[in-house]
Amino acid sequence: MVGCLEPRGDELVFNIDHCLTEGANAVFKPRGTIYVKSLKSSTGIFSQREVLSFEDMDSLKDLASNNGYYRIRLQPKTAESSDGVDSSVTTFVKACALFTSRLTETITLSVDSTGHLYGVGLIVPDGGCHPKTLNLDETPLPSNFNTSVVVMLQGTGQLPDTQTYVQKMEKEKRDKATGQTQDNRSFLAKYWMYIVPVVIFMMLTSQQQEQQGEGGGQ
Numbered sequence: 001m002v003g004c005l006e007p008r009g010d011e012l013v014f015n016i017d018h019c020l021t022e023g024a025n026a027v028f029k030p031r032g033t034i035y036v037k038s039l040k041s042s043t044g045i046f047s048q049r050e051v052l053s054f055e056d057m058d059s060l061k062d063l064a065s066n067n068g069y070y071r072i073r074l075q076p077k078t079a080e081s082s083d084g085v086d087s088s089v090t091t092f093v094k095a096c097a098l099f100t101s102r103l104t105e106t107i108t109l110s111v112d113s114t115g116h117l118y119g120v121g122l123i124v125p126d127g128g129c130h131p132k133t134l135n136l137d138e139t140p141l142p143s144n145f146n147t148s149v150v151v152m153l154q155g156t157g158q159l160p161d162t163q164t165y166v167q168k169m170e171k172e173k174r175d176k177a178t179g180q181t182q183d184n185r186s187f188l189a190k191y192w193m194y195i196v197p198v199v200i201f202m203m204l205t206s207q208q209q210e211q212q213g214e215g216g217g218q
Contacts, residue, residue, distance in 0.1 A: 010037070010038040010039070011035060011036065011037055011038065012035070012036040012038075012039070012044075012111070012115050013033060013034070013035055013036075014033065014034045014036075014074050014109070014117065015030070015032075015033055015074065015075065016030075016031045016032050016033065016034060016046075016072055016073070016074055016107075017029060017030055017031055017072065017073045017074075017075065018031040018070070018071065018072045018073070019070070019071040019072075019073070020056055020059035020060050020063060020070070021059055021062075021063065022063065022066075022068045022069070028071075028073050030049050031048065031049060031072065031145075032046055032047050032048040032049045032145075033046070033047045033049070034046050034047075034074075034107070034109070034149055035047065036109070036111075036149070036151055039111070039113065039115060039151075039153060041151055042150065042151055042152075043148070043149055043150060043151060044109065044149035044150075044151055045149065046107065046145070046147040046148075046149055048144055048145055048147075051143035051144055052141070052143045052144070057141050057143075060095060060098070060099060060141070061099065061136050061141075063095035064094075064095040064096040064098075064099040064136055065096075065136055067094070067095075067096065068094075068095050069092040069093065069094060069095060070092060070093055070094070070095040070098050071090055071091070071092040072090070072091060072092075072107070072120070072122055073088050073089065073090045074088065074089045074090075074109075074117060074120050075088035075089070089117055089118075089119060089120045090120075091119075091120050091121055091122045092122065093105075093122045093123070093124055094129050096129040097124045097126075097129040098124050099136065099139060099141070100124075100129060100139065101124040101125045102139070102140075102141060102142060102146070103141060103142055103144070103145045103146055104124065104125055104146040105122060105123065105124050105145065105146070105147055105148070106122075106123045106124075106147075106148045106149075106150060107120065107121070107122055107123075107147060107148070107149050107150070108120065108121035108122075108123065108149075108150045108151075108152060109149065109150070109151050109152065110152045110154050111151060111152070111153060111154065112153070112154050113153065118154055154205075
């Protein structure tokens with residue numbers, strides 16, 4: 001869980017790093033800052049630290065051509081929390097998908113009522129991601145990200161295990177792409193064990209909000 005950085009009144013501020021390489025040379029570099037006006041806001045604003053250099057663009061192109069993953073990391077003011085546990089939050093997307101979108105993306109932040117960050121997501125338009133056939137040299141990149149920020153206020157209690165769901169989806173996509181699996185079951189039949197906890201969580205959150213509203217009116 002990550003706390004907001006340098007709040008300005010009710011404003012939440014989060015710093016973002018990103019990684020344009022993999023393997024032994026994988027290093028996170030500062031990318032910019034996200035500003036959320038208040039917890040009442042459903043959106044935020046991304047401010048890029050500096051334009052992408054030609055070296056950064058080449059690194060992203062190499063990452064895409066090698067079917068690698070582009071990663072971002074949100075972290076508190078210090079790299080580690082006071083108890084020595086790494087408290088950064090990281091997510092990823094296929095580099096070739098980000099390349100195809102020409103750096104158009106949506107970052108989702110899941111925060112609680114105190115402004116603490118529980119999770120981050122990275123979504124790009126589904127424009128196809130075929131690194132073997134994608135002509136990267138003919139897909140020019142802009143020097144700035146086109147970033148939308150969506151803020152989701154979470155209720156109290158344990159969050160659903162969405163990370164396991166995402167990992168399973170990515171594995172199935174990879175297996176399908178290589179022809180290793182064929183699963184003709186319906187969407188609900190395949191993913192009911194992930195959908196049900198989310199539905200229950202939303203129902204409990206709604207009930208808590210209704211109870212709080214009734215309590216406040218008495």
